[in-house]
Amino acid sequence: MRRERMLPYAYLSPAMVLISVILLYPVISGLLLSLFNRDAYNPSPSFVGLKNYLLLAKDTTFLLSLWHTLWWALSVLFGQYVLGLALALLLNKRIRGRAVFRAIILTPWVIPPALAAITWKWIYEEQYGILNSILMFLGILRTRVAWLGTDRTAMWALIAAGIWQGIPFVAIVLLAGLQAIPLEEYEAAKIDGANAWQCFRFLTMPHLTGISFIVIILSTIWNINQFELVYILTRGGPGNATQVLSTYTYQLFFSAFQFSTAATVATVMLIILMVLTGFYIRRIIYPR
Amino acid sequence: MTRRTRSLIGNLGRYLGLIVFSLVLVFPLLWMISTSFKPGNEIFTKIPRWIPNQPTIENYRFMLLHTTYPVYYLNTLKVSIITTVFALVISVFAGYSLSRFRFRGRGFLGVLIIAVQMFPYVLLVIPMFIVMRSMGLIDTHLSLIIAYSTFALPFSTWMLKGYFDTIPVSLEEAAIIDGCRRSQILFRIILPLSAPGLVAVAMFTFILGWREYIYALAFTRSEKLRLLTVGLALMQGQHGRISWGQIMSGAVLACIPAILVFTILQKYMVQGFTRGAVKE
C-alpha cells in the first residue's frame, strides 16, 4: 500500500529533479540578483531590497518596453491561435496530399530562429527585399517601404514574423487534440441535425479547451521571452520603437553589464507572465 | 446541389486554404533555398531575383566537403535524438502522474513545472553554466542533453497530461480490477492511444536541438563538439567576406531532419481511433 502511495511521486520525481537543479536554482538565483546592486563595475555589491524595482518604475525605456511587450504578446498570440486553429481544422481531414501539407507547414518551426530572423530581415529590406518587390509588382505598393526602418511599420513587421514563427506549433498541438475527438460524436451530432458551425462550436471547441489552454499559456510564455527575432531584425530600434522586455533585459545584462537591473526586469517579466497565464493555469489544475 | 458536388467544393476550398497557408509559411525557406544557390555577387541585387543568373551548387559543395559543417550536423543529430528519447520517457511518467493521480502538491508541482519557464532564459545562462561546471559537464554533449530535456519538460509534461486526460479512466479501471500494475497499464493501454500527443512531444523536443543557440554556445567549446547553429554563426563573422550563400545552404540542410522525422512519424497521427470496449 505504501508503495502505491509513493507511486505518483516516483513517477514525477525524474522530472522534478531535473527541473529543480537545472531550472529552479538558476531562476531563484536570478530573482535574488534583483535584490542586490550587482553590476560589472561594483566590486562589492550590497543588498538593496526592492530599490531596483522602484527605480525601474521611473525608467522610461522600461515602461516603453513593457507597453511594446504587451502589445506584441497579445497581437502575436491572437494571430497564432486563430491561424493555427484554422490550419489544424484544414489538416484534420483525410484528403490526398495531406502528408505533404503537414510537412510543409512545419517550416517556421524547423528553421533555426536566428537564421529565420536574418531571412526575414532580407525579405523586409527596403531596397533589395523581396517583399517590396512582390507588393510593387502586384500593384499594392507604389513606392518602397522601409518596413524595419520606420517606427510605424517596424512593430507590425515584427508581429507578422512572430505570428509566422508560432503557427506550426499551435497547429500541430491543436491537430493532435482534434484527432482525439471520437468520430462517433460527430456522427451522432449530424444525426441530431447539427450543422458545421454548431459542430464546431459545441463539439470541437469544448474538446479542445484543455489543450488550447496549454497552447495559449506556452505560446504566451515563449512569445514574451522571444528574443532572437526582435534582436536580429531591429535590435529594438529605430530609436526604442521595437524595444521589448526580452531585448531590454539582454541589453542590460550583456551590453551594459547591469546585472541586477537586468534581473529586475526579468523578474517583472516573470510576474507579468504569471498574471497573464494565471487564469488559464487555474482552469487546467481545477478543470471541472 | 448534389452531396458529391458540395463535398467537392468543400475539398477545393480546403485545398485552396492549405495552399495559401503553405505558401506563406514556406516563403522564407524558399528565399533561403534561392539564396543558397546564388554565387556571392548575386546574393544582394538591385532587383531581387528568385532564380539566380548563374545558379551554383558550390555553396553546398563547400559546406559539405571543405568545412567542419558535417561534424556540426552529426553532433546536433546525436544530441537531439538522445534528448528526444530521454525527455519523452521522463515526461510520459510525469504527465501520467499529473493526469491520473490525486496527491498532495499535485496542483503546486504542476504549476511549478510551467512557472519555471517564465523567467527569460537568456538570463539563466550564467547560473546554469555554474551548475554544469560544478558537475564537470562543461564542454560535453551531456550538458546540452540535460539542459534541452529540461527545457522540453514543461511543454511535454503538460501536453501529455492534457492528452492523457482525454483518455477515459474507465479503460484503466477494468485493467486495475483485472490486477494489472500501473506501469503495464501505462505501456499497454495509454501509450498506444496517445500516439498523436507523443508525436507532437517528440517533434518538439527533436527540433529543440536544431534551433537552440545561446546554451549551445555557452556549454560547448571545442570545435569537435560544436552544434549546428553555433557553427553557422561562427562562419558568419562580422566584417568582410560573409558567405551568406554558404550559410543559407547550411540552414536549408538543417531543416531536413526535422521534416523527415515528421513525415515518417505522421502516420502515427491517425484519424480517429475507436475507444472500443467501454461506453460512457
Add this chain to the structure above:
Amino acid sequence: MKNKRVLSFVLGMALLIPMAVPPAFSAPVKIRLFHMTWIPGMIDVMNAAVDRFMKDNPSIQIEQTRVSWTDAPAQLLVDIMGGTPPDIAEANPTMLAQFRAMGAYADIRSAIPKQLMDNLLPSALNLIQTPDGQIDGYPCDGATWGFFYRDDLFQKAGIASHPKTWDELIATAKKLTVGDQWGFGVPTQAENAVQFWQCWMWQAGSPVDKYVSGKWVSDLDSPEAKKGTQFMVDLVQKYKVMPPTIVNMDWEAVTNGFAFGNFAMQYNGNWIIPALRQKAPEIEGKWSTGLTPSAAPGMKTATMGFTNVFNVLRASRNKDAASKFMNYWFLTVYKEGKTFADEYSYVPLGMNFTRDYLKWARAHYEKVLQPFLDLVEYGKPLTMAPKWQQFAELFGRAAVQNMMQGSLGVDEGLQTLHAQLNQLQQ
C-alpha cells in the same frame, strides 16, 4: 570516542600532505586563448603560431576557443563569471573599456617587449595604456574608417573632386541626391549610431568625454559637440542627403546601397572592401576612397581608427606562459620578413598599428587602401571611459536615432544625454 575522532582527523590531514608537496616534474602548463578570428587566412596564421610555439615550448599547451564577434562579449562574461576564464582574450576597444572597468585584465607593463612598445603608433599606445599608467593589452590587427566614393556617379553628375570639408560634403551630396540615389550613407543601426556620432563630434573639435583630475566628465554640452550632432542630424533632416531610414542600416546594408548605386558616397571601414568586391565586381575600378572631411578648412579631421587587442586576464593562473606566447606572436618572423602579428594584419588588408608595418604597407598596399593608411594618423579609438558603453547602450543609441529621425530635438537631446552621462560617471 574522542580517540577515534583524533585518529580520523590525523588520517585526513595525512592524506592532504602529498597534495601540498609540489610534484617532482612539472606537468605541462595549459593556457586557453579566446579569440574572434574568422577570416580563413587569419585562422591559418593563428594556427601556425600556436603550433610552432608549442613545438618550441613543449611545456606549454595552448587550447583555442574561437567565437564570433557578436557573441564575444557575452561569452567572455559567461566564462569569467562562470569560473572558467581564458588566459588570453581578444577584445575590440568597446570590450576593452568594459572588461577593463571590471578589473578583468592583468597589468602587462613588465611583460610587453620594449621592441613592441617603441614601435607602436601613438593611437595604439593610448589605447592600451590606462589613465593610471597600467598597460593591459597587446595590439593586434586594426582598422580605420574612411570615405568611399562612386566615381562613376560623380562623373555622371559632373563633379570633379571629392569633398574635403563639411560644406563641400553637403554641396556634393546634394548634387548626388537624385531619384533613387542618395548622396551619402553611414551605418546607423545598433552600435553604429553612437560610434559615428562620436566621429562627427570629434571632427567638430569636441573630445566627447574628458578625463579631468581623476574623473570622466561629459563634453556633450559644448558648442563643438552641438555642432557635430547638428551636422549629423542635418544630413538627414535639413539637407536631405541621407534617408531617415538610415537608422536601420548596418555596415552591410550601407555597403549594399553603395554597391547598387543607392548611396553615391559612404562612410565605412576599410574591412568592407573584400565584401564590396564580392558583392559587386562590376563596379571595380569605378570607386575610390579618401580621407574623412574636416569640419572647416584648416581643421584637422578625425575618424574611428583603432586596433583590436589581446589581453591577459587577471584571473589567469599562467600569466607568464600567456605573455610568453604573446611575445612569440609579436617578435617571431613567420614569412617574408613579417612576424605572425604582421601577417595576421596583412591577410585582411588591415592594419597592424606599428611604425614598421605602416611603412611596409605604404610600399605594398594597393591604391584604394592608401587613404586608410593616411587615416591612421587621424584615427581615434572610441571613448574609453568605463561607463561610456553603458551610456551608449541605454541612452545614447536611441537618442541619436531619434534625433536623426526628427522625433527628438538636438538641443533637448544633448541636454538630456549630457545629464545622463554625468550621472553615470559621478
